[in-house]
Amino acid sequence: MRILxxxxxxxxxxxxxxxxxxxxxxxxxIRRRVAxxxxxxGVQVDFIQSxxxxxxxxxxxxxxKRYAALVINPAAYTHTSVAIRDAISAVALPTVEIHLSNIHxxxxxxxxxLSAPVCAGQICGFGPLSYELGLxxxxxxxxxxxxxxxxxx
Ligand code: CA2
Numbered sequence: 001m002r003i004l005x006x007x008x009x010x011x012x013x014x015x016x017x018x019x020x021x022x023x024x025x026x027x028x029x030i031r032r033r034v035a036x037x038x039x040x041x042g043v044q045v046d047f048i049q050s051x052x053x054x055x056x057x058x059x060x061x062x063x064x065k066r067y068a069a070l071v072i073n074p075a076a077y078t079h080t081s082v083a084i085r086d087a088i089s090a091v092a093l094p095t096v097e098i099h100l101s102n103i104h105x106x107x108x109x110x111x112x113x114l115s116a117p118v119c120a121g122q123i124c125g126f127g128p129l130s131y132e133l134g135l136x137x138x139x140x141x142x143x144x145x146x147x148x149x150x151x152x153x
Contacts, residue, residue, distance in 0.1 A: 001146075003138050004067045005034060005131070006059055007049035008075030014100075022100050023127050030128045037132045041139055053081055060087040068142035069094040071134040078103070078113045089118040094141035098134040099124035 007027060015026035025033075031047045038045040046067075050056050056077065063070055070093050077084050078097070088095050095118070102125030103110040116122045120141050123133045 001068045001139065001142055002044045002046065002066060003038070003069050003071060003135060003142070004059070004063050005031075005045060005047040005134075006056060006070060006072040006074075007047070008056060008073060008077045009051040011073060011075050012049050012051070025128045030131050033128055034131050034135055037135055041135070043135075043139055045135065053077055053083055057083050057087045060084070060091050063093060064091050067093060068146070069096070069138035071096045071098055071131070071138050072115070072119075073098050073100070073131075074115055078115055079109055081114060085114045085118055088115055094138060094145055095119045096134045096137045096141070097122040097124075098130045100127050100130055101125060 011027055014022055015024050015029065027049060034045055034047065048059060050059070056074070060070065070088070070091070072088070072095060074081060074084050074097070078099070097113065097116050097119040103113070104124070113122065121137065123130045123137065126133060
């Protein structure tokens with residue numbers, strides 16, 4: 001089973017700036033944590049980051065055949081992107097939205113997620129642990145989907 005992690009704009013800056021909000025872990029550190037948890041779960045993970053909405057839309061669309069589930073931190077696009085929401089809805093893969101920070105405890109404009117309603121659920125506020133929890137949720141959802149389709153995971 002293969003899971004795709006998608007990271008949105010500016011997450012490449014993690015650990016360098018705004019450490020009071022997002023902590024000191026870099027995206028590479030988080031990727032290593034996810035890889036470790038994936039090994040323990042016996043699943044494969046791919047991990048991408050893009051600052052471009054269209055690239056993210058394309059990666060979601062191309063995921064259908066290769067991946068059992070998606071975990072996405074759309075970053076600022078969470079609050080603005082109808083295109084990413086529509087891509088998640090169209091790909092029809094189990095999808096988990098994740099955030100490092102608790103977006104509901106921050107500025108009003110971060111409280112609304114356009115993508116969360118088309119995801120299975122949202123995990124936010126746990127820092128890098130949100131990524132590991134997102135992986136756990138995605139694996140559980142993918143196994144349930146495979147079971148109900150009568151396939152082996
Ligand atoms: O908490 C999260 O994971 C967010 O998705 C992070 C986004 C923010 O726009 C969302 O509202 C919540 C921001 C990602 C950019 O991260 C930076 C890291 C270091 C310096 C500047 C930005």
